[in-house]
Amino acid sequence: MISPQKYQMVQRILLLGGLFLALFYFLVFVPLCERVNALESPLGHAWANLLRTRLVDADQGNLNTTPLDLRLRELELAAARLGTLSNTLAIRLSFNSQVEAKMRRSFQLVDFQNERQLRQEELLSAAAVAGVTVAPAVWNGYPEYSADMAKPELLWGHLTVAHETALLAVRCGITNLISLNVRPPRAVSPAPSETAKPLGYELPVTLNLTGSWSAVLRFLACLPVRHGDPLPAGLPELPPGKPVFYLERIMLRKDVPENVQSVRLEIRLLGVSWAPGL
Incomplete structure (x- = not known):
């Protein structure tokens, strides 16, 4: 027969065990269930979307379509768009066909x-007709061949x-051409690596x-415009050989204090040779 002392001890053990189970349920089991439900919800949504996609494909007869196929289609579409953009950019940056042909031939x-x-x-x-003064520094600034050039075909x-650039300035009605200088071409690389094949070359002037x-x-308004682009009112007709120019640096200041309408412009611009084959 169980003594009263042992009976009370058993009651206390059962009471503590029940209390422990209750605490475990509310403090551990319930939060764990909520966590599981939270993790299961996105999976349920994804599964439902997948099921809807499969049903749509089944209605259209594409029974073998999988999520991997859908992702592949998206990548193919993105690649096609990138190819179209690349072709558009190449056409936009290119020189006329005669200059491009000379740049790809052996330099003479x-x-x-x-x-x-x-x-x-x-x-x-053109300067004589327009009444523009051309300084000797302009003629000396035209690009010239030197024996240390790595790619003389870029001279074209x-x-x-x-x-x-100089002809455009004359067509726009400037007063004086003071100087013209060219800087060495700069390679445009897809990555900062000396071994990477250039995408093209910047030609600074x-x-x-x-x-x-x-x-x-x-x-300035004519610099980014090439022949065939829509021209705003007031701009001169562009010659067929005029490529796109990109502004790199500009300095504008008053030329003569007595004439507020006369200004002096020093500009550094870039032409781009989109010629991966060079």
Whole structure:
């Protein structure tokens, strides 16, 4: 027979055990269930979306479509869009077909010197008609060949950028062309690595000129426009060989204190040769 002392001890053990189970239920089991439900909810939504996708595919006859197929379609569509953008950018940045062809052929110094002379004569004639003064520093600033050039074929593009920039300034009605300088081409690489194949080359040109405020505004507005683009009112007709120019640096200040409309512009701009094959 159990003694009263042992009976009371058993009661206390059962009471403490019940209390422990109650605490475990409310403090551990209930929060754990809530956590499981919270984790299960996104899975349930994903499963429902997958089921709806499968039903739609079944209605359309695509019974073999899987989530992996859907992701593959999305990637293929993104690749197609990227390819279209790349082609559009290449067309936008390219020079005219004649210059591009010369840049991809073996460089011929005699042909380049003849072309350089013809471009300078064209600028001289246009400046004479427009009444623009061209300083000797402009003629000396046209790109020239040197034996240490790694890619002399880029001279064709650089000559186009320098000449079309100066010719554009004359067409826009500036007063004086003071100087023109070219800087060495800069490779445009897809990654900061010396071994990466360049996507193209930046062809920098610095131009110093003076003119009225309205003429300078016309000149700046024409820089990013190429032949065939819609032209805002007041801009001159662009020649077929004019490529897109990108502004890198600009300094604008008053030229003559007595004439508030006359300004001096020093500008560094870039032409871009989108020529991965070079």
